[in-house]
Amino acid sequence: MEYNLKDKYILQLNEKEKALETRDLNIFYGEKQALFDGNLQFERYKITSLIGASGSGKSTFLRSLNRMNEGVADVKGSILYRGIDINSPKINVYEMRKYIGMVFQRPNPFSKSIYENITFALKENGIKDKEKLAEIVETSLKQAALWDEVKDDLNKSALALSGGQQQRLCIARAIAMKPDILLLDEPASALDPISTAKIEETLLELKEKYTLIIVTHNMQQASRISDYTVFFHLGNVIEYNKTKNIFTNPKIKLTEDYISGNFG
Amino acid sequence: MKNTKFQNNVAMAIIKLIAAMVVLILVFLLGKILISGVPHISWKFLVTPSKAFTAGGGISVQIFNSFYLLILTLLISFPISLGAGIYLAKYAAKNKITSLIRMVIEILSSLPSVVVGLFVFLVCVVQMQIGFSILAGAIALTFFNLPLLTRNIEESIKAVPNLQLEGGLALGLSKWKTITKIILPEALPGIITGVILSAGRVFGEAAALIYTAGQSAPAVDFTNWNIFDETSPLNLMRPAETLAVHIWKINSEGIMPDANAISAGTSAVLIIAILIFNLSARYLGNYLYRKLTSAR
Amino acid sequence: MRDEIREKIQKNSKATYQEIFGKLLVSISIIIILLIVSAIFGFIFSKGIATFTENNAQVKDFFTGTNWNPSMNEKGHPQVGALPMILGSFGVTLLAAIFVTPFAIGTALYITELASKKMKKILQIVIELLVGIPSVVYGFIGLNVVVPFIRENFGGTGYGILAGAVVLFVMILPTVTSLTVDSLKAVPKHYRSASLALGATPWQTMFHVTLKAATSGILTAIVFGMARAFGEALAVQMVIGNASLMPTSLLNPASTLTSVLTMGIGNTVMGTVGNNALWSLALVLLAMSLIFNLIVRLIGRKDIK
Numbered sequence: 001m002e003y004n005l006k007d008k009y010i011l012q013l014n015e016k017e018k019a020l021e022t023r024d025l026n027i028f029y030g031e032k033q034a035l036f037d038g039n040l041q042f043e044r045y046k047i048t049s050l051i052g053a054s055g056s057g058k059s060t061f062l063r064s065l066n067r068m069n070e071g072v073a074d075v076k077g078s079i080l081y082r083g084i085d086i087n088s089p090k091i092n093v094y095e096m097r098k099y100i101g102m103v104f105q106r107p108n109p110f111s112k113s114i115y116e117n118i119t120f121a122l123k124e125n126g127i128k129d130k131e132k133l134a135e136i137v138e139t140s141l142k143q144a145a146l147w148d149e150v151k152d153d154l155n156k157s158a159l160a161l162s163g164g165q166q167q168r169l170c171i172a173r174a175i176a177m178k179p180d181i182l183l184l185d186e187p188a189s190a191l192d193p194i195s196t197a198k199i200e201e202t203l204l205e206l207k208e209k210y211t212l213i214i215v216t217h218n219m220q221q222a223s224r225i226s227d228y229t230v231f232f233h234l235g236n237v238i239e240y241n242k243t244k245n246i247f248t249n250p251k252i253k254l255t256e257d258y259i260s261g262n263f264g
Numbered sequence: 265m266k267n268t269k270f271q272n273n274v275a276m277a278i279i280k281l282i283a284a285m286v287v288l289i290l291v292f293l294l295g296k297i298l299i300s301g302v303p304h305i306s307w308k309f310l311v312t313p314s315k316a317f318t319a320g321g322g323i324s325v326q327i328f329n330s331f332y333l334l335i336l337t338l339l340i341s342f343p344i345s346l347g348a349g350i351y352l353a354k355y356a357a358k359n360k361i362t363s364l365i366r367m368v369i370e371i372l373s374s375l376p377s378v379v380v381g382l383f384v385f386l387v388c389v390v391q392m393q394i395g396f397s398i399l400a401g402a403i404a405l406t407f408f409n410l411p412l413l414t415r416n417i418e419e420s421i422k423a424v425p426n427l428q429l430e431g432g433l434a435l436g437l438s439k440w441k442t443i444t445k446i447i448l449p450e451a452l453p454g455i456i457t458g459v460i461l462s463a464g465r466v467f468g469e470a471a472a473l474i475y476t477a478g479q480s481a482p483a484v485d486f487t488n489w490n491i492f493d494e495t496s497p498l499n500l501m502r503p504a505e506t507l508a509v510h511i512w513k514i515n516s517e518g519i520m521p522d523a524n525a526i527s528a529g530t531s532a533v534l535i536i537a538i539l540i541f542n543l544s545a546r547y548l549g550n551y552l553y554r555k556l557t558s559a560r
Numbered sequence: 561m562r563d564e565i566r567e568k569i570q571k572n573s574k575a576t577y578q579e580i581f582g583k584l585l586v587s588i589s590i591i592i593i594l595l596i597v598s599a600i601f602g603f604i605f606s607k608g609i610a611t612f613t614e615n616n617a618q619v620k621d622f623f624t625g626t627n628w629n630p631s632m633n634e635k636g637h638p639q640v641g642a643l644p645m646i647l648g649s650f651g652v653t654l655l656a657a658i659f660v661t662p663f664a665i666g667t668a669l670y671i672t673e674l675a676s677k678k679m680k681k682i683l684q685i686v687i688e689l690l691v692g693i694p695s696v697v698y699g700f701i702g703l704n705v706v707v708p709f710i711r712e713n714f715g716g717t718g719y720g721i722l723a724g725a726v727v728l729f730v731m732i733l734p735t736v737t738s739l740t741v742d743s744l745k746a747v748p749k750h751y752r753s754a755s756l757a758l759g760a761t762p763w764q765t766m767f768h769v770t771l772k773a774a775t776s777g778i779l780t781a782i783v784f785g786m787a788r789a790f791g792e793a794l795a796v797q798m799v800i801g802n803a804s805l806m807p808t809s810l811l812n813p814a815s816t817l818t819s820v821l822t823m824g825i826g827n828t829v830m831g832t833v834g835n836n837a838l839w840s841l842a843l844v845l846l847a848m849s850l851i852f853n854l855i856v857r858l859i860g861r862k863d864i865k
Contacts, residue, residue, distance in 0.1 A: 068430060071357070082566040094575035095568050098436035108427035110446050120445070121435035124574075170431070177435055180565070272761035279674065282666030283683065286737070289730060290686045293693065296701060347589025355586055365590060368597050374784075374853055375600065376791025376845050378818050382825065383600045386607065390830055407596055414593070438575035440582025468694025471793040471818075475825055511696045512794050515703055524704075531697045538692045 009239045009251035010039060011228070018080075019044040019181055019211040020065065020100075025077035025087075027060050027069070027235075034060045034073065035235045042181075042228075047203060047212040049222035049243065052232030053258070061232070062183050062215045066100040067093050081181075098125070101179035105186040107166035109158035109173075114150055117158045117169055118176045125177075136176050144172035145202045164195025171202060175210065182206065184214040188221065200225050219259060223247050231255045294535070301532025304525045310533070313483050314510070319522040323530055325481040328497055329398070329504035330467060330537075333477060336402035336500075337466050338459065341409045348410070349417025354429065354443055373411030380407045381472035389476060396503040401477025405466050413462050420454030421447060457549030464541035468534060470508035478503030479513050507534045601846065608843025611640060611836040622840065628804040628820070630837035640837045642817075644806045646844065648721060649816040651807055652796060653789045655725035657782055660736050663729075664785075665778065668740035669766055673752075690734035699798035702727035707799055716811035719801030724816070727795050732785035739784055743777020744770060776859050783859065787852035791845060793818035817841045 018041050025038035035057040042048050050058040064075045067087070078085040086096050109117050118137045127133060137154070141147040146168040150161070158169055167187060174182055184203070188196040203212060203225055216222050222229050222243065229243040231254075239246060239255040250256040312322025348369075356362040384404040388394050424447050432442025448455075481504065484497040491498040505513065507530055514520075514527045611617045611630075617640045625641020632639045671683050706726050711718030747770050755765040771778070801813020802823060821841050828835040
């Protein structure tokens, strides 16, 4: 079946709802273009899922939002955050990433204690007060639904935790920075179903305070947790709509075929 | 068919024979060195200075010189190798300049050590007039050690998953902070193993030293620890023959009556020291690695 | 309304300066190494050509002449015939390579194809220990074991190219073996299983499949070993006999570039013809080390194609 990749449906948001917006984002790995004209707007305090087959450009897109692709890919276009283009070379990327955090596909706790995993970056930011640090550790672990499991072992190595716990620690570590936006790159793909369910629960709670953008290859997951869904195909944004609409009434034939499992 | 089977059996036998011979060569070498050398090792041998013309000399000064030179060499070469290793592992872009840098390091590592020694002789000993000295020796050994240590550190850093760097960066840490505080501690077991192994190589090196640290071991006063004093063992400007150079020197122009016994004893001491380096590198590396990952 | 976060992400922070500092530090380290290497080449090149530019020696004489006596003049040119040393260096290197090849390949085949886990480990330790033995100790053993052995069994003084080659053979054996092991390990497993499944014997498989697939890696290993042998100074100098004569037999005392260098530098005065001629030998050593490097690169490139 032939699809026209020019057939698109992109939802537009109100100015004041936007937490993040991309304009004409084109991403290249050397000669090869991995994303074509990404124009997307993400709503504050919502979960937006990015779905699509592997190689569709969804992860590349996500990793460009806080410039984790720097040095790997060439990102052209603008990423608007609080009215400024954070894709500009003038931006202090280190400062920016404090507000736009990221959780990765594979859990990557530092080989330090659970406590230090969370406090390490905080201390670097000048928070030295022990009570304050302990308080942040507790709240972020609670938010990540890990507190009850580890509260007695905070000085144990983070590597002693199970994969699911490690991933929740990574989420706790990210939200301890009090970011605005949290980017999650298939955070549950390496985990078992029980851990996945726990992470999903955590995410639903987090959206009260954070804007979440999550890449997932699992369409059920996207439909369970997200408010908006973006469908990527071969580096093109094909459809962006409310999750409900995408899954029940897709506007584009390609989306419909992907969701019904006709390909990919 | 029978022919190929026969051929196969002969070939297998030859391969096993060769492997056995290699083991025998090592056993023979170690045996020869230790059996002919160990009987000459005594406490007196280890703590007496060497004598040029008469029997009964020891190797105390040479032992001190070897270790002192090793420590100085590591003090100079480790920071540079660490910087270069971090650069190659985490900062270097994939381009022509990087491959040129790699090529240059490769070339440095394949230069004959006698050429490196002669260069330091030319520049430091003669032109800068610092004379045959521990300092010149340490510089020569540094040049000899830099490429190997750099490569080892680069590989140890690269063995730490890049996810760790990403984890740090995503928290708003600078790349430098993440590398020094998160990646280096994880790479430490590999780095330490590499440093000790390089120490073994440096310890046994002689060709780079004969015209830099010199071939004489003037007596030093082990009670004088003022680094600026000429008789102090710590003085950087005194000539300092090492164990390895001592062996060479005795064998090429030694005139003391017990030359053969002394070189056998010195060889045994040198080999034992290097065996200790090798074993401790293996042990310490494994130990640190287990400690670091014990939680897994 | 003032947006604090917006201001922060547009300003430099502690992390920005940390990064500048770190980049500076690592760049300086690299620059130091680059400077060292260029200085080595610059100085030795300029010293090495002085024999020809200042002392009026002829390049042709240097490479083809057989009389090494730089302080003596012959028709206005100093006698700098380095051919005996050049031949000596190539002689010990080639002979050592010939000795080492079957041993390295045999041992590597044993380690990768035949040995049990325990034997593998033992051989790996053996190789590591052999790497660790310093070259002067090899020289000392050569002097006490190899030289008398050759004298008693083959005649002559025992000193000479053969003794040098035997010592070098043992010295480069561990390096060549472990590089050969690496290249054999890089041959995909299914090559072997396919060959064995077709009914080939283990030896046929090793010879026609494994070794063939690893040829360029093995060649690289041997060239690496040769580079080390060519540049080795003291171990060779101790057993070669140190006579700057044309080598007429493997059993006569001879000399190599490195042995003449180590003996000579201390006995000549800086700036004299005799001293400059030695630096020319050092330049030849440097050039050969580059050539070995180039050969390794060429073999590697061929492999990629």
